[in-house]
Amino acid sequence: MNYRHAFHAGGFVDVVKHLILARILAYLALKPAAFRVIDTHAGIGRYDLESEEAQRSPEWREGIGRLIEKPLAGRAAELAKPYLDAIARENPKGGVRYYPGSPLLTRHLLREQDRLFALELHPEDQRKLAKLFAGDIQVRVTEIDGWLALGAYLPPKERRGLVLIDPPFEERGEFSRLAEGLAVAHRKWATGIYALWYPLKDRRQVNGFIADIKASGITRVLRAELTVRKPQDGELFGTGMLIVNPPFTLEDELKVLLPPLAERLAQEGRGGWTVDWVRGED
Numbered sequence: 136m137n138y139r140h141a142f143h144a145g146g147f148v149d150v151v152k153h154l155i156l157a158r159i160l161a162y163l164a165l166k167p168a169a170f171r172v173i174d175t176h177a178g179i180g181r182y183d184l185e186s187e188e189a190q191r192s193p194e195w196r197e198g199i200g201r202l203i204e205k206p207l208a209g210r211a212a213e214l215a216k217p218y219l220d221a222i223a224r225e226n227p228k229g230g231v232r233y234y235p236g237s238p239l240l241t242r243h244l245l246r247e248q249d250r251l252f253a254l255e256l257h258p259e260d261q262r263k264l265a266k267l268f269a270g271d272i273q274v275r276v277t278e279i280d281g282w283l284a285l286g287a288y289l290p291p292k293e294r295r296g297l298v299l300i301d302p303p304f305e306e307r308g309e310f311s312r313l314a315e316g317l318a319v320a321h322r323k324w325a326t327g328i329y330a331l332w333y334p335l336k337d338r339r340q341v342n343g344f345i346a347d348i349k350a351s352g353i354t355r356v357l358r359a360e361l362t363v364r365k366p367q368d369g370e371l372f373g374t375g376m377l378i379v380n381p382p383f384t385l386e387d388e389l390k391v392l393l394p395p396l397a398e399r400l401a402q403e404g405r406g407g408w409t410v411d412w413v414r415g416e417d
Contacts, residue, residue: 214391
C-alpha cells in the first residue's frame with residue numbers, strides 16, 4: 136500500500152491523526168517548560184488540494200471536507216478547535232484549499248520556547264519542507280531516514296515532548312519496523328510521548344503488530360481506531376494510532392471526538408471507533 140502524503144492529504148486518515156496530534160500538543164503547552172516534537176516522516180508540510188496529486192485522489196472531500204460541511208458541536212468542537220484553527224490560518228479566504236501536514240500543523244501549535252525536528256528521507260519532499268520553514272529558528276528540517284534518526288535524536292534536551300512516527304507504508308515489513316523502532320526509541324527515552332500511525336487494511340497484520348507491542352514490555356499504550364467502512368478485499372477501511380505515555384486527558388477526549396467523527400466520516404453508512412488500552416501500568 137502506497138500512502139505517500141500528497142495523494143491523500145486531508146482525507147479521513149489525516150483528520151483523525153492530526154486531531155490526536157493537536158490534542159497532545161495542546162496538553163504539552165499547558166506547562167510553561169519547553170517541549171520538542173520529532174516528526175520522523177514529515178512530508179512536504181503544506182498540501183495544495185487543487186494540485187494534480189490531490190485531484191487524482193481527492194480524499195479530502197471525504198475527510199476535512201465533511202468537517203467543513205458539517206462542523207462538530209459542543210465539547211467535540213472545543214477539542215477540535217486548535218486543529219481547525221490551524222487549517223483556517225492556512226486558508227484566510229475561507230474554505231480549505233491548503234491543508235497543513237503534521238509539521239506545519241505542529242508549527243502552528245508551538246510556543247516561542249518549543250522546537251520541531253522534521254525528518255524526511257525523500258529528497259524532493261525534504262527540499263520543499265526546508266523551503267517552507269526557511270529562516271524559522273524553531274524548526275530544523277533534516278534529510279534522513281526517520282527510523283535511523285530515532286536513536287540519534289533521543290532523548291531531546293528538553294526532556295519533554297512527542298515523537299510522531301507516521302511511515303508511508305510503501306514497503307513490506309513496515310509493521311515490524313514500527314514495533315522495532317518504538318522499542319529502540321523507548322529504551323533511550325522511556326518517558327517521552329510517542330504517537331504511531333498505522334493503516335487498517337489487513338486486520339491480521341494489525342493484530343500481529345499489537346502482539347509485538349505487548350511483547351515488548353512497553354507500558355501505558357493507548358489505542359485509538361476509527362473505521363469508515365466494512366473490511367473488504369484488503370482495502371483501507373480505517374485508521375489507527377498507538378499513543379505511548381499519553382496525556383492523562385487524552386483517553387476521555389478521544390471518547391468525545393471519535394463518535395461524531397465516525398458518524399461524519401463513515402462511507403456507505405458504516406463507521407466505528409475504539410479507544411482502549413493495549414497495555415496499562417504494570
